[in-house]
Amino acid sequence: MFVCDEDSLIILSRSSREQDKTMWVRKKIEIAPNEIAWAMARCPLPGDEDRLAERIENLWAPGQTLVCLSIRSGFDLLLSTVDWPADSEIIMSGLTIRDMPRIIRQHGFIPVGVDIDPLSLAPSVEQIENSITPQTKAIVIAHLFGGLVDMDPIIDVARRHKLLVIEDCAQAYIGNHFQGHPAADVSMFSFGPIKTNTALAGGIFKVRRPELLRRMKENHRKLPLQTPFAFGARLCKYSAIKLISTSFVSGCIVRCMRLIGKNHDDLASGMARGFAGAGFFKRIRQKPSVPLLRLLYRKLYEFDETTIHARASCGRFISEQIGSRVYVVGQQAIDPTNWVFAILVENRDELVQAMWRKGFDATTHSSLRIVSRSEDEPNADLVGAQYLLDHIVFLPIDLAMPLKSLQKMVNVIAETETTAPEQAIPRVTGNTTTRSIRHRF
Numbered sequence: 001m002f003v004c005d006e007d008s009l010i011i012l013s014r015s016s017r018e019q020d021k022t023m024w025v026r027k028k029i030e031i032a033p034n035e036i037a038w039a040m041a042r043c044p045l046p047g048d049e050d051r052l053a054e055r056i057e058n059l060w061a062p063g064q065t066l067v068c069l070s071i072r073s074g075f076d077l078l079l080s081t082v083d084w085p086a087d088s089e090i091i092m093s094g095l096t097i098r099d100m101p102r103i104i105r106q107h108g109f110i111p112v113g114v115d116i117d118p119l120s121l122a123p124s125v126e127q128i129e130n131s132i133t134p135q136t137k138a139i140v141i142a143h144l145f146g147g148l149v150d151m152d153p154i155i156d157v158a159r160r161h162k163l164l165v166i167e168d169c170a171q172a173y174i175g176n177h178f179q180g181h182p183a184a185d186v187s188m189f190s191f192g193p194i195k196t197n198t199a200l201a202g203g204i205f206k207v208r209r210p211e212l213l214r215r216m217k218e219n220h221r222k223l224p225l226q227t228p229f230a231f232g233a234r235l236c237k238y239s240a241i242k243l244i245s246t247s248f249v250s251g252c253i254v255r256c257m258r259l260i261g262k263n264h265d266d267l268a269s270g271m272a273r274g275f276a277g278a279g280f281f282k283r284i285r286q287k288p289s290v291p292l293l294r295l296l297y298r299k300l301y302e303f304d305e306t307t308i309h310a311r312a313s314c315g316r317f318i319s320e321q322i323g324s325r326v327y328v329v330g331q332q333a334i335d336p337t338n339w340v341f342a343i344l345v346e347n348r349d350e351l352v353q354a355m356w357r358k359g360f361d362a363t364t365h366s367s368l369r370i371v372s373r374s375e376d377e378p379n380a381d382l383v384g385a386q387y388l389l390d391h392i393v394f395l396p397i398d399l400a401m402p403l404k405s406l407q408k409m410v411n412v413i414a415e416t417e418t419t420a421p422e423q424a425i426p427r428v429t430g431n432t433t434t435r436s437i438r439h440r441f
């Protein structure tokens, strides 16, 4: 059933002329202006960061939680805490953000990417097992696009080979009740700018190995504290981005850029990037500031899980309407909740242009990259991941979108004579379950 909230009904009542002027943006920043103002007002106030972090730990999982500045910060901390020899190998989902393998390399370890299936986004269990060598120490699995990978067979493999299992749930937050697979050693959640229920930064780690957690906390204590000023500047930056990304303002910007012969796509893709620019490692190696911890607690405490149901319903609606015309990425993941919604098509540039003309900010830009052992040696073996990057189009899904706009977006796909890619989709064997983990909802 499609869920239509009050706001959607309000937008439905707009005149069609007014609607044509708007642009449905690709990823709204999920923080309200009053939450930003609340956090700004608290920037000058003193506070005890240990006590505030403890409050979050008690809300999340007492005795098993570490609150960091971001997933990248906590992952970096984890790798500086483990006692592995240089050239240890870390097997990981072959598609993830560029910084995750970069952090692994920085510690003298080797990231080993395994292919993922374009429809379930799950790595091949068979390939994981075949990639294990005497140097392998851990497996990092990313749950992409808001769906889940079946962890049971991967955990089985890891236990047999005595490997650490790390779950990257950056794109899979659906409420505080879902804290990762109970048998994973570490589950990481992100509250960065474009994440569900964002606090504009923040990472929560559930660490189920007490000794590892104790040592991570010991090392975390030694990091410098992010200043309230730095977090205040971040609040200002994202207030401006939020303003720009309202449908009307972004519609005007897109039209102005078109008039001067430019397109907005690169600008929009770069804007919401977390730790962009120089000094990456210096910037991730900090503890979260007092106002960030206050905001993160508030966001976790007040999160409304019904928004996840609504988002998943929008995704289901579009999938059903598209039918078998095109492939939906992550369609066969477990419990897809559509953190982003993407399809695989042949004529993707043509489709994106048509979407823009109709007021939908679709894009082919992805922040995901194929994992390779070294930065300057691309990995050509991951055919499923490469196929996904070559055919993907992200469609904007917004909970404020009325049914009429969702239908219009589907019509653009039909009118553009969009078809599934001609080349057969490379299915990655071994892990294409459609089983549901009901406890997530």
Ligand SMILES: Cc1ncc(COP(=O)(O)O)c(C=O)c1O
Binding pocket: 069, 070, 071, 072, 073, 096, 097, 100, 142, 168, 170, 171, 189, 190, 191, 192, 202, 203, 274
């Ligand atoms: C799959 C994945 N892993 C890790 C991260 C990093 O999260 P953070 O911004 O909290 O460092 C992201 C952020 O986009 C992500 O998408």
